[in-house]
Structure formats: C-alpha cells, structure tokens
Amino acid sequence: EAEVAQSPRYKITEKSQAVAFWCDPISGHATLYWYRQILGQGPELLVQFQDESVVDDSQLPKDRFSAERLKGVDSTLKIQPAELGDSAMYLCASSFSGANYGYTFGSGTRLTVV
C-alpha cells in the first residue's frame, strides 16, 4: 500500500538551532500539506502546496518557518531558529489535486526543543 514517507521520526534540538523535516508524498498526489499538532490538540494546517506552488501558508510563522517543494514532489519544512513552543508533532499529508479523495497522512516527526 502506498505511503507518505516522513523523516526523521523523532528530533530533539536545542533552542535557537535550525531543524528540517522531509516528506515524500504518494506518487501522483499533486497536493501536499504540512500540519502541526501541539500535544493534546488537533492538527492545524501550516502550509499547502499544489504541485510546486504554495496555495495556503496563512498559518505559517514566516519569520522562522519556511517550506519548499521545488520539483513538485517531495517537500522540506524548516524552522530557524527553533523555539521551545515549536515542540510538537509535524504531520505531512497528500491527496489528489486538493480533493478529499485519497487523503493520506505520514507517520509524522515528533520535535522536542530543549
């Protein structure tokens, strides 16, 4: 069964350091999403890509977060500098062209900032 691949699975970083997460969506899925989930809450969308273009980054803290999907396939989410409040689960998902059909999440990256 096709999966959304994410790495690393766990990451511990010190405050003010840079950290990056990687996501490889299911082949053929044009839409890619990054969600952040703070412990005890539901996930919230950070950024949405349609192919290589950003279509929604309204909730992305752009002073420290950046996301790219250069060739419209895999994607990288970066935080620089990391803050204690960034500790969370970062989930990547993909779907067919922004539709609800085929929506699939990866296993996530659990970030701890110390």
Added chain:
Amino acid sequence: AQKITQTQPGMFVQEKEAVTLDCTYDTSDQSYGLFWYKQPSSGEMIFLIYQGSYDEQNATEGRYSLNFQKARKSANLVISASQLGDSAMYFCAHGSGNTGKLIFGQGTTLQVKP
C-alpha cells in the same frame, strides 16, 4: 469559516460494547467531506471513515459507522464491539471540497475497559 466541535474530552467503554463519539460542524462550503481519524500514542493519524456531503447513505467501514445528520450538522462516529486496541485519541475533521484543507476538532480520548 469551518469549525469542528468535539464535546467529549474523554470517554470510557466496556470491551465488546458499542460507543458513539460526537462531532458537530459548521461550514459555509456546499461541497465538503467529514473524516474520522484514530491517533494512538505513537502519533500516526489512522484514517477510519469518510462521509461526503452529498452522500445520502451513512458511511460504514467494518466496525465503524458514521451517523451523518446533515440538517443538524453532526457526524458522529459509532464503534461497534469495542476492542482493547481501540483505546486512542479520535479526531473528527472537515475537509473543504474546494481546497482539501482539513479542519480538526480537539479530539476525544477513548479508553476501552476489559
């Protein structure tokens, strides 16, 4: 704006009994979908069931069924014959038919007692 409300922070159920997890939503979309996900302590989001706004019949997937009442804007999840492995956090989510963006509720923690 879309909003999902899950009013049950925690639920208990006896093994082999049925349980209903509540979900109400608010939306301005004509076309949308409603999802239920299970999230065990390991953190991955496991897709359970999907209901499209135009689907006339309630969705079912094995032991999971979705009680969709469009006029009341509710989409409750029913788990029949609960198993110990069902103990987890459960999230209801609204999917925009236009963008694919998911809006999640705060979740319900389900504990199955032996």
